[in-house]
Amino acid sequence: MAHDLNYNEQTGRHSFMSVKQSAWHGLGTVIDRYPTSAEAIIHAGLNYTVEKRPLFTVDNGVPDFNAPDVLIHNEIEVPDFYANVRTDTEGVLGVVGKDYHIVQNVDAFSFFDGLVGGKEGILYETAGALGKHGHKIFITAKLPDYIRVGRNDCVEKYLFLTTSHDGLGSIQIAFTPVRIVCRNTLNAALQNHTNCIKIRHTASAGDKLKEAYKMLGITNQLSVELEAVFNRWAKVRISDPDVKRLIQLAMIPNRETYENLKAGKEDALSSNFKNQVSSVFDYAMTNPTQQEDTTKGTLYGCYNAVAGYFQNVRNYKDTESKFNSIMNGTGQSRAQTAFNLCIDFAKNGNCALTLN
Known part of the structure; x- marks a missing residue:
């Protein structure tokens, strides 16, 4: 299976960071302690910004007076559409509309900053970017304690955030239990609950990220209920x-x-x-x-x-x-x-x- 991690030709590194152990693909940076958000962004190669830039096409062209076989083309600006561009590599990440609001990588990490390393004991564990130019980023933060099934079967608890700069995906913050024994990612939400919050890239996206702190409360409730359900099963x-x-x-x-x-x-x-x-x-x-x-x-x-x-x-x-x-x-x-x-x-x- 291909890894699809972004490779930055300027730095010669893949955009991925993990703590203490390498992922299956063996790429990216492995560090020996849990990082701050500022450190994680650098280790994962996510320390870049994205700009919305005007989008242009060209007309059919007219013959050059001095060289009739050569056509001269004029630029035409495409109204209400823009290219999202990485400022470090000039890579084009996608085409977006006028109402699209960029959530920079540093702002995506800021969702966790009030929790990571605090009394809750939440820690950054992995982060990275996918795609040729790094259009999609992801972050996982490990929560304390476990969902315990029986005496020896433990399920770790994570919050997972992903966002894309290509205009095709929303910001998603999900609760993801991972069974230690086999590393299965389980994505069941109990009936009448949700394990994922989706936020559109609009001008109010920053404010909605702040509201998404309720995900922690949802996670705590889901953990208790899942533990009871799994132990019954x-x-x-x-x-x-x-x-x-x-x-x-x-x-x-x-x-x-x-x-x-x-x-x-x-x-x-x-x-x-x-x-x-x-x-x-x-x-x-x-x-x-x-x-x-x-x-x-x-x-x-x-x-x-x-x-x-x-x-x-x-x-x-x-x-x-x-x-x-x-x-x-x-x-x-x-x-x-x-x-x-x-x-x-x-x-x-x-x-x-x-x-x-």
């Missing part, structure tokens, strides 16, 4: 056929698959769907991380198998594709569906066939 035994059935329901990609499953026509299921289900089932049955008392053969382990497949098994073309899948796309929706199915199973001893 760790005591619910589930048979192998029911594990496979729940996985099938969680992985339904479209109406055709739904109708075939509903009618019991497994021979009509696509090879791609059956292969995915098989991979998730193998993860649930044989992966070393599923050997814990709290996971293998339990409803909690079944849920972890779906989330773990998208984090640790499925292949993606690059890191950004993987992130988008886990946070907002197929990986997130499948994990959420699995979460809802597990709720039904814990309550009723079975799960309803629903279209994902």
